[in-house]
Amino acid sequence: MPHFDPHYADKLRGSQGLADADSVLDLRGAARAAAEASLAELIERSRFGEAKAVAIRIAAPLPGAGETLFQPVGRALLEAKRKGHVTRLAPLPAGDGLGFFVRLAGRSGKP
Template identity: 40%
Template sequence: MPSRILGHPEPAVPFLDPDDVRALVGDQTSGEETLDLRGASADDARIAIASILERRRSQAPATLVIRIDPATATSGETLFLPVGRQLLDARKRGLISRFHPLPGADGGGFYVELPGYPTAARGD
């Protein structure tokens, strides 16, 4: 059957329901911990993130959701860029395995995977 896009054939992989995808990759919109920074200043957010990353680095791997105020037409600058830059720096230093923005329907924020230390996972 011809595709509706540029005459290419339909892909061999059938459409996946969002629930099926969630079952395969996990729910990446909620974490084991939540850091709610809605209403926080940039300085308060920076300190809170640094604190939780330092606290969590000696523990087993975990997931974290950081919630920030979503952008609106009148919101001005949000915490998205400063928090994103801080998370990117933490990933470069090995404090974060990976992170990505939350879907728009979930409000503003980030889903973060923390690596922990191998000894923490074994309980040493």
């Protein structure tokens, strides 16, 4: 982000990353259907467990490769946030690569 002071650029990118996560869901190299199924399973299982933080990693776009997982994963996470299964959703810091930092509500979340 060349037009932002580095301090503010880091704030836009997110402050919690791989080191802060309880677990990591690595979707790099996964097909879209498999990635969506893995994410759906993670969210469904989280409803019955304790609240936890998860780093979700996605692959960087390759020139001419078409759509990445950013939009489908992002949409699924936003829907889970609307339903109360996700309490925090932010991008990973630039140093951790592409992806999202998610805090799952666990069984204390809304049904």
